[in-house]
Amino acid sequence: MPDAIGPFDLAAKAAFYAVAAGTLAGAWFAVSARNLFRAALGLALALFGVAALYLFLEAEFLAVTQLLVYVGAILTLLVFGVMLTARIADPSVARWNRQAAGASVLAAVIGGGLVWAYLQTPWPAETALAPPVPLPAIGRMIVSGYLLPFELLSLLLLGALVGALYVARKE
Amino acid sequence: MPVPLPHVLIVSAGLFAIGFFGVLTRRNTIGILMSIELILNSANLNLVAFSRIWKGTGAEGQMAALLVIGIAAAGAVVGLALVLAIFRHRNTIAADEIRLLKG
Numbered sequence: 101m102p103d104a105i106g107p108f109d110l111a112a113k114a115a116f117y118a119v120a121a122g123t124l125a126g127a128w129f130a131v132s133a134r135n136l137f138r139a140a141l142g143l144a145l146a147l148f149g150v151a152a153l154y155l156f157l158e159a160e161f162l163a164v165t166q167l168l169v170y171v172g173a174i175l176t177l178l179v180f181g182v183m184l185t186a187r188i189a190d191p192s193v194a195r196w197n198r199q200a201a202g203a204s205v206l207a208a209v210i211g212g213g214l215v216w217a218y219l220q221t222p223w224p225a226e227t228a229l230a231p232p233v234p235l236p237a238i239g240r241m242i243v244s245g246y247l248l249p250f251e252l253l254s255l256l257l258l259g260a261l262v263g264a265l266y267v268a269r270k271e
Numbered sequence: 272m273p274v275p276l277p278h279v280l281i282v283s284a285g286l287f288a289i290g291f292f293g294v295l296t297r298r299n300t301i302g303i304l305m306s307i308e309l310i311l312n313s314a315n316l317n318l319v320a321f322s323r324i325w326k327g328t329g330a331e332g333q334m335a336a337l338l339v340i341g342i343a344a345a346g347a348v349v350g351l352a353l354v355l356a357i358f359r360h361r362n363t364i365a366a367d368e369i370r371l372l373k374g
Contacts, residue, residue: 116274120282127286127309131293136301143305146286150312153282156274159319162333169340174308174347181301181351185358196296197367203295211288218277218284223324226275230322230329238330246334253341260345264352 116156123149134195136182140175147171158232279320286313300357300364304350311343 126149129142147170154163242250286309293306315336322332358364 113274116278120278123282124285124289127289130305130309131289131297131302136299139302139305143308146309147312150286150316153279153316154319157279157316157319157323159333159336162315162319162336165337165340169344170308170312174344177347177351178301178305178308181304181354185301185354185364194298195302197298200296203292206295207288207292210291211284214284214287215281218280221277223276229276229324230327233328233330233333237328238333241328241330241334242337246338249334249338253338256345257341260348264348267349268352268355 112156116153119149119152119156123153132195137179140179140182143178144171144175147175161235161238276320276323280317283313283316283320286310286316298365298367300354300366300369301351303366304347304354307350308343308347311339315339 123146126142126145126147130139130146133139133142147166151163151166151171154160154166290306290309290313293309294303297303297306318332318336318339320332322329322335325331354364357369361369363369
């Protein structure tokens with residue numbers, strides 16, 4: 101990538117900050133919406149935003165996986181859970197418990213501390229970054245160096261499937 | 272990469288702070304599950320971002336993020352099954368109304 105800031109580079113930067121703002125706004129909506137169905141929509145916005153951020157980090161495979169698994173499966177599951185259980189449209193149900201004030205201070209301290217640490221750290225130059233990983237390399241890693249975690253994950257998913265069926269079955 | 276790395280990390284820190292606040296304060300159990308998903312997403316973002324500056328093949332962070340996504344799916348499934356079971360027995364899923372074990 102050339103050093104001069106071209107119009108494409110500027111557009112990419114603008115798109116990044118728009119995506120970042122959308123992600124954080126969606127996340128805030130997901131934790132603050134009184135109606136839980138709307139909170140699920142905010143979560144969808146945040147998950148789409150994270151998938152777009154993966155694209156900015158040049159991790160295309162992960163972006164597609166994020167869309168398939170999170171937006172396609174987990175979010176659908178959460179919406180089913182919301183529909184089956186919650187009194188979603190009841191405005192008298194409080195959204196937060198009494199810890200809201202203390203928790204907001206704690207979250208602000210942790211988030212602010214992280215941001216402060218990131219701004220203090222001397223980061224390597226743009227040219228020192230590792231090149232983007234091609235998809236075949238990821239595939240080879242799954243079936244070579246990461247074979248054991250991969251197989252353990254399939255075992256965990258099987259256990260979760262059987263366990264969830266057992267817990268949620270009718271008596 | 273069109274954007275500086277620390278800016279991605281700052282977005283991830285914001286995502287973590289919001290999710291952390293949600294886990295501590297949400298009354299609805301499904302809301303707590305949603306906040307946990309936010310926290311896992313922020314951790315994944317950090318893993319992928321840091322794997323760009325780590326002296327490896329550059330794919331280690333992506334592998335870890337893939338495993339985290341799989342484990343998050345398993346967690347969401349079991350969590351929702353528990354929520355449904357609790358709702359069937361107690362007719363509520365507010366976290367502060369489930370206190371059978373509180374003396």
